[in-house]
Structures are given as C-alpha cells and as structure tokens.
Amino acid sequence: MKDLCLEAINTAKKLGVDYADIRIINQRNQEIILMDLSPKEIADKESIGFGVRVLKNGAWGFASSSLVTKDNIDSITKKAYEVALASAKTLDDKGIILANEPVHKGLFRTPIEIDPFKVDINDKVNLLLQVNEKILRVKHIVKAFSRMRLTRRDQFFASTEGSLIETDIYTVNAGYTAVAVKGGDSQDRSFQDYPLNKGWEHIQSLKLVENAERIAEEAVQKIDADFPKAGKKDLVLNPSNLSLTIHESVGHPTELDRVLGYEANYAGRSFATTEKMGKFRYGSEKVNFVADNTLPSGLATTGYDDEGVKCQKWDIIKNGILLDYSSTREVAPLIGEKRSRGSARADGYYNLPINRIPNLSLQWSDEDITPEDLIQGVDDGILIEGEGSYSIDQMRLNFQFGGDLFYEIKNGKKGKMLRDVIYQSITPEFWGSLDAVSSDKFWEPRGFTNCGKGEPPQTAQMTNGAPYARFRNINVIRGKNE
Numbered sequence: 001m002k003d004l005c006l007e008a009i010n011t012a013k014k015l016g017v018d019y020a021d022i023r024i025i026n027q028r029n030q031e032i033i034l035m036d037l038s039p040k041e042i043a044d045k046e047s048i049g050f051g052v053r054v055l056k057n058g059a060w061g062f063a064s065s066s067l068v069t070k071d072n073i074d075s076i077t078k079k080a081y082e083v084a085l086a087s088a089k090t091l092d093d094k095g096i097i098l099a100n101e102p103v104h105k106g107l108f109r110t111p112i113e114i115d116p117f118k119v120d121i122n123d124k125v126n127l128l129l130q131v132n133e134k135i136l137r138v139k140h141i142v143k144a145f146s147r148m149r150l151t152r153r154d155q156f157f158a159s160t161e162g163s164l165i166e167t168d169i170y171t172v173n174a175g176y177t178a179v180a181v182k183g184g185d186s187q188d189r190s191f192q193d194y195p196l197n198k199g200w201e202h203i204q205s206l207k208l209v210e211n212a213e214r215i216a217e218e219a220v221q222k223i224d225a226d227f228p229k230a231g232k233k234d235l236v237l238n239p240s241n242l243s244l245t246i247h248e249s250v251g252h253p254t255e256l257d258r259v260l261g262y263e264a265n266y267a268g269r270s271f272a273t274t275e276k277m278g279k280f281r282y283g284s285e286k287v288n289f290v291a292d293n294t295l296p297s298g299l300a301t302t303g304y305d306d307e308g309v310k311c312q313k314w315d316i317i318k319n320g321i322l323l324d325y326s327s328t329r330e331v332a333p334l335i336g337e338k339r340s341r342g343s344a345r346a347d348g349y350y351n352l353p354i355n356r357i358p359n360l361s362l363q364w365s366d367e368d369i370t371p372e373d374l375i376q377g378v379d380d381g382i383l384i385e386g387e388g389s390y391s392i393d394q395m396r397l398n399f400q401f402g403g404d405l406f407y408e409i410k411n412g413k414k415g416k417m418l419r420d421v422i423y424q425s426i427t428p429e430f431w432g433s434l435d436a437v438s439s440d441k442f443w444e445p446r447g448f449t450n451c452g453k454g455e456p457p458q459t460a461q462m463t464n465g466a467p468y469a470r471f472r473n474i475n476v477i478r479g480k481n482e
C-alpha cells in the first residue's frame with residue numbers, strides 16, 4: 001500500500017502540483033439488525049479504494065476510484081490535477097492556502113483486546129436474539145428491535161510534503177428499542193447506543209441482555225406516566241441526553257467552516273462568529289468544553305486526521321468563555337491560526353475531507369459530586385435520561401430537545417415517572433443556566449456514528465462526552481397530544 005501511495009505522490013510531483021495527498025482505504029462494516037425474533041439485516045461488507053486531492057494555483061481537484069492499481073493511481077492523480085487547474089481558472093482571489101503541519105511518519109491503531117471480526121457472527125446474532133426474547137416476554141410489549149454495528153477502517157495516507165501514515169481504526173456499537181402498546185397508546189424505550197473505538201470487549205461490557213427486561217418494563221411504565229406541567233423547571237440531565245445537546249448546540253456551532261459561512265447549504269451557519277473568540281460568554285463559569293482527539297476510545301481518536309494533521313487536545317470553551325473552534329488546514333489560516341486543529345475527516349475514499357466536530361466533551365467537576373447531590377438541590381424539576389427527538393435553528397441558537405426517560409424531582413427527591421417532556425432554550429442561555437456538574441465517576445464518553453454534513457452528504461463519528469449536569473429554570477413543554 002505504501003508503494004502505491006508513493007506512486008501517486010511521485011506522479012503529482014512530476015505534474016507540478018502545489019500540494020497533493022492520497023488516501024487508500026480498506027474498510028469493513030458488519031451490521032446486524034433483528035426485528036423481534038428474526039434477522040432484518042445481516043450485512044458484512046468490505047470495500048477498498050483511494051482518493052487523490054491536488055492543490056494547484058489555489059484550487060482543489062479531487063478524483064477517486066475503487067480500482068487500486070499503479071496505472072489507475074497515475075491516471076486518477078492526473079484527473080485530480082486537471083480538475084484543480086480548471087477550478088483555479090474560476091477563482092477571483094488567491095484561493096486556498098494550507099496551514100503548515102510537520103511531516104509525520106507512523107502508525108496509529110485503535111487499542112483492542114478482542115478483534116470484533118473474529119467473533120463468530122452466529123454469536124452476535126444470538127446475543128441480539130436473547131435481548132429481543134427478553135424484551136418480548138414482558139407484558140404489553142409488541143415489538144423489539146436490536147442492532148449491532150462493527151467497523152474497521154485501515155487507511156494509508158501520503159502527501160507531497162513527505163508524510164506517510166497508516167491509521168487502523170475499530171468502532172463498535174450496539175443498542176435496542178422496546179415498543180409497548182397498552183389501551184390504544186404506545187411508547188418506546190431504548191438501550192441507548194454507546195459507540196466507542198474499542199474491540200468486542202466493549203460490547204461485552206454493555207450488559208445488553210442483563211438490561212433488556214428493565215428497558216422493556218420502562219417502555220410499558222411510560223404509557224401510564226403523567227405528562228409534565230408546562231413551565232420553568234430545573235433539569236438534571238444524564239450523559240446520554242446531554243451528548244446530543246452538546247453535539248448540536250456546541251459541536252456544530254464551533255466548526256470553523258460553518259462559522260465562516262462555508263457550510264450554509266446543508267445544516268446552516270453559526271451564531272458563534274469569530275469576533276466573539278476570547279470574550280463571548282457561551283455558558284456559566286462551570287461550563288468547560290475540551291476538544292480531545294487523543295481521548296482513549298474516542299470516536300474521532302484516529303492518531304492523525306484525514307489530511308495528515310496529528311490529533312490534538314485543546315479548549316473550546318473555558319469557564320464559560322468561547323475560546324476556539326475545530327478547524328482544517330484550509331480554514332485555520334483564515335482566522336490567523338498557524339496550525340489546523342486536525343478536524344478534517346472524510347466519509348470513505350470517495351469524499352474530500354471536511355471540517356468535522358472533534359471529540360468534544362463537557363468536563364466534570366473535581367469535587368466529589370454525585371447525580372443524587374444534583375437532584376437534592378432541586379425543589380421542582382425533572383431528571384432526563386437518554387436521547388429523544390430534537391430541533392435547532394439554522395444559527396444553532398433556538399432549540400428543543402426531548403429525551404427517552406423522565407422522572408419528576410420534588411423537594412430534592414427523584415419521584416414519579418413522566419412522559420413526553422421537551423425542554424426549550426437558547427444556546428447561551430441554556431449553558432448559562434448550568435450551575436453544577438457531577439464528578440468524573442459519572443462522566444461517560446457518549447457519542448455518534450451518524451453525524452451528517454456536507455454536499456454531497458457525508459457521515460462522520462465523534463464522541464460528545466458529559467457528566468450529569470444541572471440546569472436552572474429551563475422552559476419545559478409537553479411534547480405530544482393525548
């Protein structure tokens with residue numbers, strides 16, 4: 001593979017490019033979905049291919065192919081060069097200037113204990129089958145869905161600057177949903193997906209079967225639960241609920257390409273504009289967001305990003321103040337930064353890398369604070385667990401989020417179950433209302449494997465970790481009519 005990478009680089013140099021890189025990717029995806037007691041999908045797909053990116057006269061050219069041979073690499077590299085030449089003619093300014101990056105040579109591999117692809121596929125199907133059997137045994141349950149997704153991406157990267165990098169990344173994930181029907185009403189409850197860059201040992205640690213009956217029973221209990229009374233409430237949010245809120249209200253608005261208006265087509269712009277850097281109050285003093293693409297088991301922990309920039313750790317929000325963004329070699333210089341934050345990632349060999357959310361997490365408290373401590377400080381509030389539906393506007397300001405499980409908090413105690421709760425706020429007001437977070441003991445590196453962005457749309461994965469956190473005086477509404 002390394003020889004083939006160097007072939008592209010030599011060809012690009014002979015053509016006289018300003019910069020070029022190649023990524024050859026061998027990817028394997030295994031996906032198992034069970035509906036009730038039968039498989040809905042069992043897929044095991046392997047793909048190989050490469051993409052070449054050429055910079056000439058300030059413009060990118062890109063071409064890709066699934067035919068990984070020396071001759072084809074030469075001709076695809078030439079094609080990328082021609083696209084760059086043609087695109088440069090349409091520029092009305094100097095075009096793209098890349099931030100500097102040291103030359104890297106090396107290998108990064110996800111540390112795994114058990115290779116997920118060496119586990120017999122029948123064992124995987126049986127595991128999900130046991131989950132669905134347990135769910136379906138619970139009275140009033142009408143449907144059980146369970147899912148497992150295992151991926152491996154082995155990538156070789158080389159650039160005309162001299163970098164030559166292999167990244168071999170494993171990601172595993174599993175979860176399930178129980179659907180209950182009672183008295184003409186329906187509710188569902190999920191064992192929330194918890195993807196990590198780990199081996200099969202992560203799936204084993206999830207205790208999928210052990211939790212199935214409880215999850216199913218909670219789906220039934222949700223039907224009989226009361227709706228919330230609309231109004232201002234204090235909220236205690238668990239890590240898997242907060243993960244999505246973080247992703248949408250902090251992760252996307254601090255992607256520098258979006259901030260600069262380059263990503264307006266697909267999912268809008270951002271209110272967190274560059275003149276706010278270093279001074280804008282994004283949240284309370286207790287709000288600290290750290291981007292860390294070196295986080296163990298993080299979904300964006302790849303050693304190097306897809307343009308050969310070494311993974312880094314940096315502050316995005318410190319003591320509530322907006323300090324920085326995620327960036328690529330292309331956008332970092334536009335705000336005077338000398339180096340990219342290493343957040344360029346591509347979905348497959350057939351896409352150009354774009355600015356993606358890093359592993360971005362809300363930091364825990366150094367004090368010994370438990371979720372119960374947070375609940376004790378609430379007179380009238382709601383505890384929310386898990387992800388639900390959501391919406392957020394094009395500037396990432398006004399939003400509403402649901403959840404998967406809700407409990408009333410009265411006079412410092414967790415009380416009866418509620419259903420169909422939605423909280424509404426405005427990004428800086430919401431994070432401004434955070435008054436306490438739990439310790440690291442209750443911090444979880446939750447995250448996503450399906451973050452969509454770009455045109456054509458690309459999918460990326462990243463961790464958005466969180467402790468439990470308490471928010472004061474947030475508007476709550478009832479999410480569903482009877």
Ligand SMILES: [Zn+2]
Pocket residue numbers: 247252450451452
């Ligand atoms: Zn996303």
